[in-house]
Amino acid sequence: SQTIHQWPATLVQPVGSPLSLECTVEGTSNPNLYWYRQAAGRGLQLLFYSVGIGQISSEVPQNLSASRPQDRQFILSSKKLLLSDSGFYLCAWRLQGDTEAFFGQGTRLTVV
Amino acid sequence: GENVEQHPSTLSVQEGDSAVIKCTYSDSASNYFPWYKQELGKRPQLIIDIRSNVGEKKDQRIAVTLNKTAKHFSLHITETQPEDSAVYFCAANTGYSTLTFGKGTMLLVSP
Numbered sequence: 632s633q634t635i636h637q638w639p640a641t642l643v644q645p646v647g648s649p650l651s652l653e654c655t656v657e658g659t660s661n662p663n664l665y666w667y668r669q670a671a672g673r674g675l676q677l678l679f680y681s682v683g684i685g686q687i688s689s690e691v692p693q694n695l696s697a698s699r700p701q702d703r704q705f706i707l708s709s710k711k712l713l714l715s716d717s718g719f720y721l722c723a724w725r726l727q728g729d730t731e732a733f734f735g736q737g738t739r740l741t742v743v
Numbered sequence: 744g745e746n747v748e749q750h751p752s753t754l755s756v757q758e759g760d761s762a763v764i765k766c767t768y769s770d771s772a773s774n775y776f777p778w779y780k781q782e783l784g785k786r787p788q789l790i791i792d793i794r795s796n797v798g799e800k801k802d803q804r805i806a807v808t809l810n811k812t813a814k815h816f817s818l819h820i821t822e823t824q825p826e827d828s829a830v831y832f833c834a835a836n837t838g839y840s841t842l843t844f845g846k847g848t849m850l851l852v853s854p
Contacts (some may be wrong), residue, residue: 645848653830667844673752673830673846673847674844674846675832677842696836714805721787723788725840725842727838727840731789731792732789732834732842734786734787734788734797736786737786
């Protein structure tokens with residue numbers, strides 16, 4: 632069966648510090664991978680998605696970047712965090728087409 | 744790109760009542776419409792979905808209807824229970840395998 636791992640679960644970082652959130656998927660090949668951000672407990676905003684290794688599409692210009700160094704690994708990064716980067720970050724995967732998306736447990740990021 | 748509008752943003756009902764959440768989408772090419780439930784502090788999880796070749800789908804107390812002409816779809820929960828309290832998201836599949844989500848509905852079921 633397929634599983635998705637996302638870590639860390641919680642993170643408190645100072646303004647201006649770097650960020651690296653990692654997500655891995657097991658039990659499937661060539662998944663589509665997604666990073667969403669959820670602010671104030673509502674609204675899922677799509678940040679990045681990837682349909683293959685090294686292929687990244689950005690939905691919202693911002694202080695973040697994403698990379699996919701391996702087929703089942705998706706990384707969200709920032710060189711310098713802003714207060715506005717605080718939120719609940721969710722990684723997700725799905726197969727191509729009209730299929731269900733599966734979410735990781737999420738990372739609650741607080742920038743102080 | 745796709746735009747998904749969801750209403751209401753908050754819905755309060757008494758236990759046993761029905762709850763209806765409505766969504767509209769803008770891209771007529773969208774062909775897949777899932778609904779997710781998210782409990783506080785947890786990940787969203789799929790509760791029901793519908794594809795564009797179907798007008799209605801039911802799973803026990805939950806049903807979803809789709810009107811492609813009007814580009815709207817709705818979630819219906821009957822005989823609500825306190826454990827139904829959560830945030831519900833609709834979504835539409837569009838473009839190259841992206842899901843666009845509505846802003847969510849916080850459902851509160853009072854005993």
